[in-house]
Amino acid sequence: MAEESRESRSQARLAAAAERKALAEAAAKKARRSRMLVSLAVIAPILLVVIVGVSISLVKSKVDSNVTAPKIASKADGYGLVFNTSAKPQIDVWEDFQCPACKNFEDANGATIHALATSGKARVVFHSLSFLGAESVILANAGACAADEGMFLQFHDYLYKNQKPENSAYWGLSKVTAAGVAAGLPKQSFTECVKSGKFAKWVENIAADGAKANINQTPTVLINGKEIDRNSGAYIDPSLFNKALADAGVK
């Protein structure tokens, strides 16, 4: 009797151990499955962010032929602002109103460029790049607004004379408007144009075109499509710049 009881008890223990093991394994399996599900649930939105981010950047970087552009912008010139459509040679200025090196170029050669644009001695094309930040976009748009008022050059010169450190949160609506007024622009229409970001898409187009044209930094100046050698010193030395212009046939 006692013997039998001992035997059944040890059988019960064995069965219990097996049951315990099976339960643990089932639980572990369930845990692994739920871990995989949670992992997939977390990775899915991450992948979505990456895919959407890539897609938006790629789509936005396309030049859109359907944008509101300033009157003097030329589609054939990558939407650049063109002065003296039929003059020769052609000078392309790729710049960013916020970039300090552009100010250096402007200080050295800005008056020369300005004179060429107004005298008609060269076809001058301004491309307002904006990759330094949001304030560059605001200023490039404002430049286009000024262009439609026939005062691009004045506003352009004013911005360089009053350049602020990059992305210092200086160029908000009121400061840009005040700059326009100071440069001689009509307050009301200019303010509306700046405020509404009328040419924001056009600004994107310039950026996208600059990418295609392999313009990697500002300022980049080309004479008849040939980039002025950055190491030549012509960007900051007026005599070298004037010589490059003379070599291209500017009288």
Added chain:
Amino acid sequence: MAKSAQRYTSVVVNFRARTFSGTDVVALLARLILGGALLLAGGLKALHPYQAAAAVRAYEILPVSLANPLGYSLPWVEIGVGIILVLGLFIRIGALLGAAMMVIFMIGVGSAWARGLSIDCGCFGGGGAVDPSKTAYASEIARDALFFTCGAYLLWRPGTRWSMDAMGSGRITTDLYEDELDVEEMEG
């Protein structure tokens, strides 16, 4: 007289955490350094896609038609890999991608250096040509090498502690709640 028998009525599974080791700490640091760097680099560049594209073009390795899409896409890929590394989700995959990117970056920077270009790597935004006196190829490569080491370590020892990969993978223990039930003793 009642005899007691034991029946198992409930099982609770615990993911009892191991006590952590030095390997776990190193793996966590590696994930945070590599993942954090990728997140930061991607985030800074994603805000300025045109500058990111200009930075890639400045290496003069890829044709413009390929450099631009890469410049626009890369920041988002960096962000994605950065997030999974910081979360510790699919660590080995993240580590492989992160380390591979670092190898590519080091080759790119080394190539620019060897060809005598004067560019900024554009790793954390910026990029493009710089004054020859402002190039920092050696330190850029050293920095990428540190990040690569983090990735390589994680490939070797992913150390899932403090990671999402650790969900449910702790040592499983079962606590069995044993209820005493009365069973009638069959005598005779």
